[in-house]
Amino acid sequence: MAKGFYTDTTACIGCKACQVACHQWNDIPAAEGGRTELSGDSYDNTQTLSAENWRHVKFIEQITEDRTQEGFLQGSRWLMMSDVCKHCVHAACLEVCPTGAIIRTEFDSVFIQQDACNGCRACVAACPFGVVDIGRDGKAHKCTMCYDRLQNGREPACAQACPTESIRFGDIPDLMKLADARVAQLKEQHIDAYVYGKEDIVGGLNAFYVLVDEPHVYGLPEKPELGSKNVDEGFALSGVAAAALAVTGLVSFRKSRMDEKAGAATEDHH
Amino acid sequence: MFQQDLQNADCIIVMGSNMAECHPVGFRWVMKARERGATIIHIDPRFTRTSAMSNQHVAIRSGSDIAFLGGLVNYIIQHDRWFKEYVHAYTNASTIVGPDFKDTEELDGLFSGFDPAKRAYTTTSWAYDGTLAPPAPAGSSTNQNGAHAPPAAPKPAVDFRVRPPHTDPTLQHPRCVFQILKRHYARYTPEMVSRVCGCSPEEFERVAKTLCDNSGRERTSSFCYAVGWTQHTVGVQYIRTASIVQALLGNMGRPGGGILALRGHASIQGSTDVPTLYHLLPGYLPSPSAAAPQHDTLDGWVANTMPTTGWWANGRKYMVSLLKMWYGDAATPDNQWGYEFLPKSVGDHSHIPMFKAMSDDVVKGFMCIGQNPAAGGQNAIYNRAAMAHLDWFVVRDLFRIETAEFWKAPDIPDPSVIKTEVFFLPSTSVTESDGSFTNTQRMLQWHDKGAEPTGDCRSDLWFSHHLYKRLRKLYEGSTDPKDAGFLAMTWNLDVEGPMQEPKAVDVLAEINGWTTADRVPVKTFLDLKDDGSTSCGVWIYTGVAPAPGVNKARARVADAYTSLGWGYAWPANRRTLYNRASADPEGKPWSERKRYVWWDETQKKWVGYDVPDYPATKAPSSKGDWAKGGMDALDGSTAFIMQRDGKAWLFAPSGIVDGPLPAHYEPWETGVKNPLYGTQANPVAKVWNIVGNRYIDAGDPNYPIIITTYRLTEHHLSGPMSRWSPWLTELQPEMFIEISPELAAEKGIENAGWCTVYTPRAAIECKTLVTRRMRPFTIAGQRIHQAGAPFHWSWAGVVTGGNANDLIALVADPNVTIHEGKAFMCQIVAGRKQAEILAKLPDQTRPLPLVGRREKRAAESAIDEGIELAERVGQYLPLDHPEGVYHG
Numbered sequence A: 001m002a003k004g005f006y007t008d009t010t011a012c013i014g015c016k017a018c019q020v021a022c023h024q025w026n027d028i029p030a031a032e033g034g035r036t037e038l039s040g041d042s043y044d045n046t047q048t049l050s051a052e053n054w055r056h057v058k059f060i061e062q063i064t065e066d067r068t069q070e071g072f073l074q075g076s077r078w079l080m081m082s083d084v085c086k087h088c089v090h091a092a093c094l095e096v097c098p099t100g101a102i103i104r105t106e107f108d109s110v111f112i113q114q115d116a117c118n119g120c121r122a123c124v125a126a127c128p129f130g131v132v133d134i135g136r137d138g139k140a141h142k143c144t145m146c147y148d149r150l151q152n153g154r155e156p157a158c159a160q161a162c163p164t165e166s167i168r169f170g171d172i173p174d175l176m177k178l179a180d181a182r183v184a185q186l187k188e189q190h191i192d193a194y195v196y197g198k199e200d201i202v203g204g205l206n207a208f209y210v211l212v213d214e215p216h217v218y219g220l221p222e223k224p225e226l227g228s229k230n231v232d233e234g235f236a237l238s239g240v241a242a243a244a245l246a247v248t249g250l251v252s253f254r255k256s257r258m259d260e261k262a263g264a265a266t267e268d269h270h
Numbered sequence B: 001m002f003q004q005d006l007q008n009a010d011c012i013i014v015m016g017s018n019m020a021e022c023h024p025v026g027f028r029w030v031m032k033a034r035e036r037g038a039t040i041i042h043i044d045p046r047f048t049r050t051s052a053m054s055n056q057h058v059a060i061r062s063g064s065d066i067a068f069l070g071g072l073v074n075y076i077i078q079h080d081r082w083f084k085e086y087v088h089a090y091t092n093a094s095t096i097v098g099p100d101f102k103d104t105e106e107l108d109g110l111f112s113g114f115d116p117a118k119r120a121y122t123t124t125s126w127a128y129d130g131t132l133a134p135p136a137p138a139g140s141s142t143n144q145n146g147a148h149a150p151p152a153a154p155k156p157a158v159d160f161r162v163r164p165p166h167t168d169p170t171l172q173h174p175r176c177v178f179q180i181l182k183r184h185y186a187r188y189t190p191e192m193v194s195r196v197c198g199c200s201p202e203e204f205e206r207v208a209k210t211l212c213d214n215s216g217r218e219r220t221s222s223f224c225y226a227v228g229w230t231q232h233t234v235g236v237q238y239i240r241t242a243s244i245v246q247a248l249l250g251n252m253g254r255p256g257g258g259i260l261a262l263r264g265h266a267s268i269q270g271s272t273d274v275p276t277l278y279h280l281l282p283g284y285l286p287s288p289s290a291a292a293p294q295h296d297t298l299d300g301w302v303a304n305t306m307p308t309t310g311w312w313a314n315g316r317k318y319m320v321s322l323l324k325m326w327y328g329d330a331a332t333p334d335n336q337w338g339y340e341f342l343p344k345s346v347g348d349h350s351h352i353p354m355f356k357a358m359s360d361d362v363v364k365g366f367m368c369i370g371q372n373p374a375a376g377g378q379n380a381i382y383n384r385a386a387m388a389h390l391d392w393f394v395v396r397d398l399f400r401i402e403t404a405e406f407w408k409a410p411d412i413p414d415p416s417v418i419k420t421e422v423f424f425l426p427s428t429s430v431t432e433s434d435g436s437f438t439n440t441q442r443m444l445q446w447h448d449k450g451a452e453p454t455g456d457c458r459s460d461l462w463f464s465h466h467l468y469k470r471l472r473k474l475y476e477g478s479t480d481p482k483d484a485g486f487l488a489m490t491w492n493l494d495v496e497g498p499m500q501e502p503k504a505v506d507v508l509a510e511i512n513g514w515t516t517a518d519r520v521p522v523k524t525f526l527d528l529k530d531d532g533s534t535s536c537g538v539w540i541y542t543g544v545a546p547a548p549g550v551n552k553a554r555a556r557v558a559d560a561y562t563s564l565g566w567g568y569a570w571p572a573n574r575r576t577l578y579n580r581a582s583a584d585p586e587g588k589p590w591s592e593r594k595r596y597v598w599w600d601e602t603q604k605k606w607v608g609y610d611v612p613d614y615p616a617t618k619a620p621s622s623k624g625d626w627a628k629g630g631m632d633a634l635d636g637s638t639a640f641i642m643q644r645d646g647k648a649w650l651f652a653p654s655g656i657v658d659g660p661l662p663a664h665y666e667p668w669e670t671g672v673k674n675p676l677y678g679t680q681a682n683p684v685a686k687v688w689n690i691v692g693n694r695y696i697d698a699g700d701p702n703y704p705i706i707i708t709t710y711r712l713t714e715h716h717l718s719g720p721m722s723r724w725s726p727w728l729t730e731l732q733p734e735m736f737i738e739i740s741p742e743l744a745a746e747k748g749i750e751n752a753g754w755c756t757v758y759t760p761r762a763a764i765e766c767k768t769l770v771t772r773r774m775r776p777f778t779i780a781g782q783r784i785h786q787a788g789a790p791f792h793w794s795w796a797g798v799v800t801g802g803n804a805n806d807l808i809a810l811v812a813d814p815n816v817t818i819h820e821g822k823a824f825m826c827q828i829v830a831g832r833k834q835a836e837i838l839a840k841l842p843d844q845t846r847p848l849p850l851v852g853r854r855e856k857r858a859a860e861s862a863i864d865e866g867i868e869l870a871e872r873v874g875q876y877l878p879l880d881h882p883e884g885v886y887h888g
């Protein structure tokens, strides 16, 4: 069963507990020993997803000139959104990785095996969301979906830390149901909400969002495309990878997605 | 109310708090309420993370909340939206006030009894009609400059010993509370609210209507506040106004209703319960006062501080049991159960007077544990300068915070002249010791040690225990009467392990209490006696450890609602206080939807989802017999049992020193003339006209900008637990001030650029966030800017920066001596100009150049102890009555 994140941005209070939990669990040191500068961009001082920031909370101030607020998320508003690797169903990074360092795990997450990464940066170029980044060690880094925690039956650190359940972790179909219900609820309140990350976005995102404004407002591509040059090659590579993974008892995302479609919903494949 | 109960509210007003930002975990219940259809309203000068989550944000300028809340009172009365049956039964609306009372309506903003020379009220004229007038106090406090003949503690202005107060159930009597209230708030119209607060009348009316529509039998609303309400010269009256609103609407003691005080530290509630306060003993028993002759004896203390009717009539049992726990066998009937051992308070020993006393070379030694006054104190420069007068100074903390190295402050000109001997003792973090937290909703939760302390780090319990043991050796054999209390103290903690750590559960057992003879734990405070047969450290906590080996603070059984199996909420594991009010006078739930606690006629007792806040079998129909006193004096249809008359007080005939009804006064520093009264500011505010504390006159054009201070999610207070953690500092690395684009344009300040903020006390440099989340206000026809500054930075730690607390004046609420940090005036200029501006500030405003001048010490020899000392330290704070502090 594919696991992932559902991030309800309308529930995010921008506390950044997710960012801190991520740094702490994964033992990622703060940038510049913590002595960074005020960005001037609202309350966002880390600015972007990067090799060090696998979660990043965006702050988008939309305050009208007369400062009126008509209701929740209507009129003046301050949008907050905790961004993360999308763990795409068609993951361009995985597909272009020449060494097979990037794999799809038994949870359908996209994981960079550090010992196999040679720092070629193909994934950096391929990711339509600008998620992957080269760290100080010269290797590619991004959210692991807390692979180590998942293997031990725990949810990712960010989801556990989030006080408002803006970040939820679970089985994708369950999460999608929650997101759809949330969108319906917000629509009833006349808020133009939608799910970003259904199949129309590169075949589906295993980290998807409920948004209330255009994707570009959140720094997300409206119609992300897989770099076409890389895609064929990428799919071929991923086929090899899938075969390799199957040997070790893992199942590729394709199979699990097909199983879902066939309605064989909940049983575990490993 | 408890945080989880917020989800049952139909409307939540967050005011005086940025709850989402500063209490993010509790805020989830606000969001749950919103998802269930509740309306969330945030009333605040700034559009914050809380506003972003709300249905309505109403911007009002800092320091104008009483005008807004008073407007709600007026709206409720004028539109006849008050909850009639509730108000009649459970409040003092019908009680008649004495003929000598004069309201602000008659005295242009003052109440009767004001003495301008002493800047204090004599409160006798506020008493209920027909109750005995108390004798005039022997002296009276003055709030000028901390000068002060300590007066006798006034007796309660309402003496109910003889008979209950007179009432007029028709509410028509011109001197009944309801009519006084109606007249008092009549001028708080929507237009006046708009003039004072800067919101539009329509915004105000939308709030008022929403609140009223969501109150009554079927619906309840709640308020959440934090120090945005308390840190004012009228802080206590802010909360009072909200309690009037909630009592009129019938929102107290009911599910989803109430006023939630959000605590800013993990166990700040515990520190007032147990407490670390100078004027209280554990469990809200007032400290004996040297200034009150009645307090020379236990009987006199009981008569003077404990009412004879209502729950506090039990006060003597709690006091005797406390003395018995403290003094054990040494507490006997012959020495009034050890009452004679108790040190008496000789003045206002709260934070500001204490630092003034340091500055005056009266206080010579200081132990600072879990606090960072060098950066976190108001007028922090004054705090630092005061420390330089100390002979010795102990700091226990996780890091070498500013206070531990105060002499390194960049504004101390020559550290070498400071002779203070400083001892830094590293402390454990909470994960390295056992203990409990008492959180915002009075709930104790136990934490177990997760790791051994490293190096020299020791727990607070270890420190207190071993300090006592060593002091005890030094005092051993003394026959000096003043040492007798110290030597008589019981201290029977066992230690364990290589570090000789006392067991925290042993302290919990003492807190819970036991029978003196055989040390059987007491199960409830109903079992406490005044004959020495029971011993109890904190009566309100009794029941937390009701049997050997049982620690209910450790309980972790949650359910979908009150979760009585999770932790232990004092008193008696009760989650909502005064929950008798969730049923009507006959004991039936006001509505099915708001069912909570009710009278079960077949079982003949109170039952419900919570522990009923009432004598278990006191029937709703029972009639009180005043002569019997205690709870027997009250009818079974009363609900507010900590009050002598069993009523929620719309009008407070005693217990509050600055007025029986809240009135809007301008902050001590303000840009405008009070639009409501000729009386500009709180006439009895505590002020300190001393070097280093120059005030800004109202309307001073040199300081035209309103400023407020606050916290960010990313940091904790002055930063002692966050500015040393790079994972947090990278998220908010630099001090900044928030201003509107309009103000930025006027001042030529750029976003993310530098600016300098100053007051007569200090000038600080900081970065700027220019944002529409801030806005200018129009107050009484005058355009006025508002700025906001977090107060997390200072000179030590991973990240450093300007300290907003340096800017703030020492001026305080007269009831509790809380400073006014949430509304004051300043000037802002572009660029880094600290040195330039400081050079222009008059010398006498800057105490630091005086640091190290010790000539004043010569005067020391003249100082005696006791009262004389108190006269130099600060003014006397009249003892409050217990109900004034019951809710912490």
Ligand code: SF4
Binding pocket: A011, A012, A013, A014, A015, A016, A017, A018, A019, A057, A080, A081, A082, A158, A161, A162, A163, A164, A165, A166, A167
């Ligand atoms: S922890 Fe949750 S609420 Fe806080 S910033 Fe992250 S997603 Fe938002």
